[in-house]
Amino acid sequence: MSYQLLKADTLFYQRFLTANGFSTKGMDGIWGKNTSAADAAFVQHGQSIAQQYGKFDDRSEGNIITLVPKAQVLARQFLKILVDAGNDVRIISATRTYAEQDALYSQGRNGNTQPRVTNAKGGQSNHNFGLAWDIGLFINGKYITDDKKYTPLANLVKPQLPNLEWGGDWVSFPDIPHFQHKALVDAVANVRALFEQGKAYV
DSSP states (O other): OOHHHHHHSHHHHHHHHHHTTOOOSOOSSOOOHHHHHHHHHHHHHHHHHHHHHOOOOHHHHHHHTTSOHHHHHHHHHHHHHHHHTTOEEEEEEOOOOHHHHHHHHTTTSTTOOSOOOOSOOTTSSGGGGTOEEEEEEEETTEEEOOGGGTHHHHHHHGGGOTTEEEGGGOSSSOOTTEEEEOOSSSSHHHHHHHHHTTOOOO
16 A cells, blocks of 8 residues: 555544544544644654664665554664665555455455455455554565565564564465564554544554
8 A cells, every 4th residue: 555545545544543532523524624633743753763773674664664663663763774785675555444355355255266365354464454564585586476485584673672473473374475563453454443433552
């Protein structure tokens, strides 16, 4: 998702902003001056995080700006460790609206012949709350899909970033390129409840 798509779903974005301390003075699905002010404050805060923790390739930057501020910090720390170690790693996916998540969930189901990529419907993934990102490893400019190449990357960053969780550690549906910031509550359903009330969840 791009920053512009994040803004396109006004109610979703108002929940996102309010839960992360950028008050919109209400979550009514209507873009007004209060939402504009909250949006500007969020963007400015993201820019200050980038100045402090470093900037990366354009694709990564376009995805990092869609994460909540604490996840933006973690994602930049994450990338710096990997890039400084000589890896060409980019964040290729980050926040998704519920509608975008539902579109991904439909892959490989109900007659769709594409490979299944997720078991999570809209509201069931930490991507929906600005906490998670997926990475791509590139070698000589080529995107690498071999999961075995990603495990050493996870092993490098996890000991250094205690708030980081790796999808490769999941038992039921391992997601090797997936990383996320730990939430304040364990279950994604509880994260969703806080998000939709505009309450802090990270």
